[in-house]
Amino acid sequence: KDFRNNVKPNWCPGCGDFSVQAAIQRAAANKGLEPNELAVISGIGCSGRISGYIKSYGLHGIHGRALPIAQGVKMANKDLTVIASGGDGDGFAIGTGHTIHAIRRNIDITYVIMDNQIYGLTKGQTSPRSAAGFVTKSTPEGAIEHPLPPMELALTSGATFVAQSFSSDLKELTALIEAGIEHKGFSIINVFSPCVTYNKVNTYEWFKENLTKLSSIEDYDPSNRELAMNTLMKNNGLVTGLIYQNKEQPSYQQLVHGYAEEPLTEQDLKLNDEYFTNLVKEFM
Ligand code: SF4
Secondary structure, three states: OOOEOOOOOOOOOOOOHHHHHHHHHHHHHHOOOOHHHEEEEEOOOHHHHHHHOEOOEEEEOOOOOHHHHHHHHHHHOOOOEEEEEEEHHHHHHHOHHHHHHHHHHOOOOEEEEEEOOOEOOOOOEOOOOOOOOOOOOOOOOOOOOOOOOHHHHHHHOOOOEEEEEEOOOHHHHHHHHHHHHHOOOOEEEEEEOOOOOOOOOOOHHHHHHHOEEHHHOOOOOOOOHHHHHHHHHHOOOOEEEEEEEOOOOOOHHHHOOOOOOOOHHHOOHHHHHHHHHHHHHHOO
């Protein structure tokens, strides 16, 4: 299946987001999906453009709101594979509340974050993922705050699928997105996706030197939540691979009465009309 369209990305040459786009397209193809079985919903930022570059249903939403839209799409049509995507500003600044609530809701969608630790679209300001001391035009003396830890936040919020990858490792990233799509529940995949134009610290070389692959840690067990948290803390969050998965917890969809049988788009809306008409009458 071909998930390429004829829109040419206008990311800077070398931007990590190219690999994320390729990984989503490959994962969807490997899963045997058709373009009309996939919806990619994005927020705002350089990364937010991704929904326009993939041949599928898509919506380039508003800042920090990719997740509410994506959850609505999935609730309306259970047969769609839904991927939400955005940057670290989108998911961990203005959208943090949505991220946490989507995680605890365990709704069956996949969230891919392009984490470049800076605001690229607005030309290089500190993001909630920038390291303390990081110098940008918005923090000329260095960032004072410490960066938000996305994977630790996901674990403590009750996530059932937590993974992290790196734009340079297309094979691992594609496999993790496939596993996220397969997972029955909310899957969060944070991708270190370098901004080659504005972040001169967290470069491809920096990540290659500082990342540890979980597959290289002997006896690492992604079903062990405590081990996952300890490993993250020990490595300052700089690990890649499947960090944690809980296959036992039912998804939101599995718990919503009637959802599994019929998508909302095919339900008899007349019933709902009557319900709402009566409701309005009650208040008149
Ligand atoms: Fe990518 Fe940075 Fe260029 Fe945006 S500014 S397209 S994040 S390299």
